[in-house]
Amino acid sequence: MEFEVTESIQDVHTNLALQLEMAKDGGKKVVGCLCSYSPTELILAANAIPVGLCGSTQEPIAKAEEILSADQCPKVKATFGRAIGGTCPLFPLADCIISETTCDGRKKMYELLERYVPMQVMDLPQKPEEPAAFDHWLSEVEKAKCFLEKQLDVIITDEDLARGIRMMNEQRKLMTRIHYSRKQSPSPISGLDFANITSKLNYYVDHEDYLNLLSAFAQELEERNAKNIHASGVEGPRILWTGLGNSLGCNKVLRLVEESGGIVVCSEGCGGVTRTEDLADETLPPLEAIAQRYLRVTCACMTPNTQRFEDLERLCADFDIDGVIDLAWQFCQPFEIESYRVRELVRDKLGLPFLHVTTDYSAQDEGQLKVRIEGFMEQIEASKQRTRKTVENESRRISA
Amino acid sequence: MQAKGLQGETEVMFVGIDIGSRAAKGVALSGDILLCSTVLDSGVHPGKTGQLVLEDLLTQSGKKKSDIKFIVGTGYGRVSLPFVDSTLTELSCHAAGAHFLNEDIRTVIDIGGQDSKVIRLDEDGNMLDFIMNDKCAAGTGRFMEVAAKALEIALGDLSSTAGKSVCPCEVTSMCAVFAESEVISLLASGQKPSDIAAGLHRSFARRVGAMAKRIGINGEVAFVGGVAKNEDLGRLICEYLEVNFVRLSIDPQIVGALGAAVVAQRSV
Numbered sequence: 001m002e003f004e005v006t007e008s009i010q011d012v013h014t015n016l017a018l019q020l021e022m023a024k025d026g027g028k029k030v031v032g033c034l035c036s037y038s039p040t041e042l043i044l045a046a047n048a049i050p051v052g053l054c055g056s057t058q059e060p061i062a063k064a065e066e067i068l069s070a071d072q073c074p075k076v077k078a079t080f081g082r083a084i085g086g087t088c089p090l091f092p093l094a095d096c097i098i099s100e101t102t103c104d105g106r107k108k109m110y111e112l113l114e115r116y117v118p119m120q121v122m123d124l125p126q127k128p129e130e131p132a133a134f135d136h137w138l139s140e141v142e143k144a145k146c147f148l149e150k151q152l153d154v155i156i157t158d159e160d161l162a163r164g165i166r167m168m169n170e171q172r173k174l175m176t177r178i179h180y181s182r183k184q185s186p187s188p189i190s191g192l193d194f195a196n197i198t199s200k201l202n203y204y205v206d207h208e209d210y211l212n213l214l215s216a217f218a219q220e221l222e223e224r225n226a227k228n229i230h231a232s233g234v235e236g237p238r239i240l241w242t243g244l245g246n247s248l249g250c251n252k253v254l255r256l257v258e259e260s261g262g263i264v265v266c267s268e269g270c271g272g273v274t275r276t277e278d279l280a281d282e283t284l285p286p287l288e289a290i291a292q293r294y295l296r297v298t299c300a301c302m303t304p305n306t307q308r309f310e311d312l313e314r315l316c317a318d319f320d321i322d323g324v325i326d327l328a329w330q331f332c333q334p335f336e337i338e339s340y341r342v343r344e345l346v347r348d349k350l351g352l353p354f355l356h357v358t359t360d361y362s363a364q365d366e367g368q369l370k371v372r373i374e375g376f377m378e379q380i381e382a383s384k385q386r387t388r389k390t391v392e393n394e395s396r397r398i399s400a
Numbered sequence: 401m402q403a404k405g406l407q408g409e410t411e412v413m414f415v416g417i418d419i420g421s422r423a424a425k426g427v428a429l430s431g432d433i434l435l436c437s438t439v440l441d442s443g444v445h446p447g448k449t450g451q452l453v454l455e456d457l458l459t460q461s462g463k464k465k466s467d468i469k470f471i472v473g474t475g476y477g478r479v480s481l482p483f484v485d486s487t488l489t490e491l492s493c494h495a496a497g498a499h500f501l502n503e504d505i506r507t508v509i510d511i512g513g514q515d516s517k518v519i520r521l522d523e524d525g526n527m528l529d530f531i532m533n534d535k536c537a538a539g540t541g542r543f544m545e546v547a548a549k550a551l552e553i554a555l556g557d558l559s560s561t562a563g564k565s566v567c568p569c570e571v572t573s574m575c576a577v578f579a580e581s582e583v584i585s586l587l588a589s590g591q592k593p594s595d596i597a598a599g600l601h602r603s604f605a606r607r608v609g610a611m612a613k614r615i616g617i618n619g620e621v622a623f624v625g626g627v628a629k630n631e632d633l634g635r636l637i638c639e640y641l642e643v644n645f646v647r648l649s650i651d652p653q654i655v656g657a658l659g660a661a662v663v664a665q666r667s668v
Contacts, residue, residue: 371491
């Protein structure tokens with residue numbers, strides 16, 4: 001399905017490297033980010049342009065395996081391979097990178113990536129609910145601020161930080177509107193179109209233009225809802241996507257789900273609504289507000305990561321979900337193990353069909369995935385029939 | 401089995417065709433009567449093999465193609481069958497087939513040529529939940545083939561060979577590639593084929609059993625698929641799970657095709 005914003009987004013995306021180079025010629029700085037934990041407010045406060053540098057395709061992996069062992073997750077390998085193999089047009093433009101100690105694969109890979117570009121690895125506490133965690137993380141945020149000041153040769157004032165917070169909050173509010181347009185049934189956009197557009201929407205040169213683009217997209221989706229324009233005539237099972245892989249390039253599973261008749265209407269985790277609906281508190285001292293906001297981000301690298309489960313429960317109800325797909329990359333220990341608890345929540349507490357998928361960026365397992373996903377759709381259909389039967393029996397019992 | 405259907409129902413039939421990675425199965429059903437069934441090698445052209453399965457069913461039943469009211473295709477090759485009326489995954493078909501044979505079955509363990517699955521079903525034979533093996537040959541019929549070849553015994557003799565074991569070996573590798581070299585080195589170190597076969601079965605049973613426990617075992621349990629012909633393996637999975645499999649009145653390999661035929665019958 002075509003969207004009016006597609007062209008402008010495509011325009012930004014295709015010429016991104018060139019535009020960034022031009023901005024750099026004009027004195028702008030570029031800072032690389034690798035994760036949802038990177039405090040983008042700091043980068044905006046430094047008047048620099050944030051760019052995501054995560055790899056999400058199969059091609060750069062061979063290059064990475066010249067250095068990293070093959071049994072690392074595809075994200076770690078693709079990110080590293082793109083950076084060192086010269087296939088990422090953005091990597092050479094980054095003046096420096098802000099990263100965090102999330103999973104083991106990432107943090108050990110960063111030790112090697114650091115050889116190619118100045119990098120600040122923030123020490124992320126992994127039991128965020130511990131009282132001491134916040135103080136430590138706050139000092140890490142402050143260190144990252146000092147790192148940027150030194151690398152970019154700027155001074156970041158509290159006013160700058162407050163401005164960065166306002167910019168990010170505006171962006172998040174618009175993105176949240178975009179996500180919530182899918183609450184309507186039938187959804188105005190397929191999950192695949194959504195992932196394609198929003199993945200590209202992560203990139204910008206000028207933040208003001210970017211907000212205008214987000215606003216136009218939000219409006220377009222809301223108009224579709226008002227005019228009853230849907231992604232498909234008859235809506236199939238409404239799927240909530242949790243875990244990893246909700247992005248451009250690694251959309252193999254997303255495509256299989258929608259080819260099998262389902263539609264992804266909500267996503268939790270990276271690339272999902274939970275990353276956008278949580279704002280930084282504009283009433284707090286700015287550095288504290290930033291630190292608090294990022295310590296609330298959910299990820300399986302955290303323990304016990306309680307918030308993810310609360311989010312899932314709320315979103316399943318809000319988005320009228322028929323089934324949940326939980327994706328983990330191969331060799332991702334945190335998400336693989338946490339999946340057991342996600343299954344318990346979804347299947348046993350919420351009574352919804354649940355599918356866990358382990359995969360990578362390659363196309364080699366499409367046949368096997370297809371069976372799982374089509375089987376899952378059949379399971380959802382059976383579950384819906386069962387619910388209808390129970391309701392009918394109940395109403396018959398009441399009327400009798 | 402007795403037909404409890406309407407008069408003349410045996411005139412029409414419903415067909416299920418299950419094209420797996422190694423074997424192609426077909427079942428013709430009329431009411432409660434399983435008219436005939438067939439098992440062929442899948443070959444390289446699933447479409448052609450499917451046609452052969454269909455022809456075999458017609459020959460065996462002495463019926464014409466026009467007597468067939470509905471055909472359901474299942475298995476990996478289901479998309480290559482142009483003549484079917486609809487398709488369904490083998491997950492739902494195994495649930496339907498097992499339910500047809502015994503309504504008390506709530507868990508189905510299916511081990512085929514290229515994957516193993518555990519399926520939970522409800523009292524109507526609908527699939528409630530399922531889990532599948534990782535996307536490699538560990539814990540599949542293919543693994544058994546490789547192991548049998550390395551032991552230089554026929555696949556069908558693995559069970560009886562293992563049955564003779566006094567002291568099963570510890571086989572650690574479940575990878576079809578590494579198990580082969582492990583078997584060869586165990587043979588070279590003087591271990592008896594029976595003890596190696598028994599050891600392979602034991603580690604295989606642990607793997608499948610652990611997967612089954614991950615989604616939970618419930619009610620009566622059926623063991624189906626080509627690998628279910630291996631009685632020694634079945635016994636070890638039962639031991640691991642502390643259950644007894646229900647006795648099936650038909651070849652466990654054709655349960656998926658039977659389920660497809662059951663669904664075909666339900667579709668009209």
